[in-house]
Amino acid sequence: GAVVSQHPSRVICKSGTSVKIECRSLDFQATTMFWYRQFPKQSLMLMATSNEGSKATYEQGVEKDKFLINHASLTLSTLTVTSAHPEDSSFYICSAGGTRYGYTFGSGTRLTVV
Amino acid sequence: GDSVTQMEGPVTLSEEAFLTINCTYTATGYPSLFWYVQYPGEGLQLLLKATKADDKGSNKGFEATYRKETTSFHLEKGSVQVSDSAVYFCALKVYSGGGADGLTFGKGTHLIIQP
Numbered sequence: 335g336a337v338v339s340q341h342p343s344r345v346i347c348k349s350g351t352s353v354k355i356e357c358r359s360l361d362f363q364a365t366t367m368f369w370y371r372q373f374p375k376q377s378l379m380l381m382a383t384s385n386e387g388s389k390a391t392y393e394q395g396v397e398k399d400k401f402l403i404n405h406a407s408l409t410l411s412t413l414t415v416t417s418a419h420p421e422d423s424s425f426y427i428c429s430a431g432g433t434r435y436g437y438t439f440g441s442g443t444r445l446t447v448v
Numbered sequence: 449g450d451s452v453t454q455m456e457g458p459v460t461l462s463e464e465a466f467l468t469i470n471c472t473y474t475a476t477g478y479p480s481l482f483w484y485v486q487y488p489g490e491g492l493q494l495l496l497k498a499t500k501a502d503d504k505g506s507n508k509g510f511e512a513t514y515r516k517e518t519t520s521f522h523l524e525k526g527s528v529q530v531s532d533s534a535v536y537f538c539a540l541k542v543y544s545g546g547g548a549d550g551l552t553f554g555k556g557t558h559l560i561i562q563p
Contacts, residue, residue: 338491368550377452378537380550427492429551437551439484439492 336362338430340440347418347447355413355443357428363408364430368437369401372425381426384411418447450475454538454554461528462562469523469557471512471538479540481505481514481521482551486535495523495536533561 337360347353357367365386370378382403384390390403400422402414415422427442454471461467473479480499484492496505501516512523521538538554 340491343489370550370553372556375555377555378551378553380552383550429492431550436494436497441489441491 336430336438338364338428338438338440340428340443342443343441344444345446347445349419349447350417352414352416353418353445355415355426355428355445357411357413357430357440359409359430359438362430364411365408366431367405367411368429368431369403369411369413370427370429372427378427381413415445418445420447423447450479450540450542450552452538452540452552452554454536454557456555457535457558458560459557460560460562463530464527465561467523467525467528467532467559469536469538469559471521471523471554473519473521473538473540475519475540475542477542479542481512482539482541483510483512483521483523484537484539484553486537486556488534492537528559528561530561530563533559535559 339358341356367384369381371381372378381396382390382392384403384405386405386408392398405411423446428440429437431437452473482497483495485495486492496507498505498514504513510525512521535556535558537556539551541551
């Protein structure tokens with residue numbers, strides 16, 4: 335079946351630094367990938383939809399300059415949290431969609447900004 | 449907007465107990481409904497789904513019926529096992545017709561099964 339690999343699984347960074355999270359589709363091509371964020375005791379919230387070769391579409395309230403998404407190939411999408419602050423600490427998870435397998439999720443990244 | 453409400457956890461049960469995790473939704477159109485499961489350290493996996501009213505999704509002993517009249521998609525299992533311990537997410541998708549769409553999730557319910 336379809337597999338999505340997400341790295342890193344956990345990251346701790348200092349306030350003001352940037353962190354990159356990678357999401358790779360291992361055995362299929364993903365023209366569309368989704369990035370979600372989950373705060374403690376809250377729902378997974380869709381942040382943005384990235385399409386290969388074009389700009390990402392951000393959900394209302396998500397700062398595109400802070401959460402940079404790059405989907406340069408059919409197997410890789412990256413989310414960069416720029417100038418991270420403690421309030422950005424969260425669980426980030428990617429998903430590849432639109433395949434015959436439906437939606438396939440990565441295992442998530444726990445970001446802690448100190 | 450679209451939303452999903454599911455029961456808060458953690459839910460703690462003994463092995464072989466009957467499980468119900470409630471899920472209700474609001475949607476602007478006719479959604480497809482899903483249950484995802486996340487085992488510790490792993491990504492979300494699709495457990496079951498239903499795409500229209502009165503459909504029943506089932507997998508691994510779990511079942512859920514798409515109830516349009518009550519806007520519900522409750523997850524049930526007759527006899528749970530320790531290996532069912534995980535976080536369960538109810539989700540919906542309403543097709544916009546413009547291409548692939550993201551999912552709207554509930555908050556997740558942490559299920560703990562004790563031997």
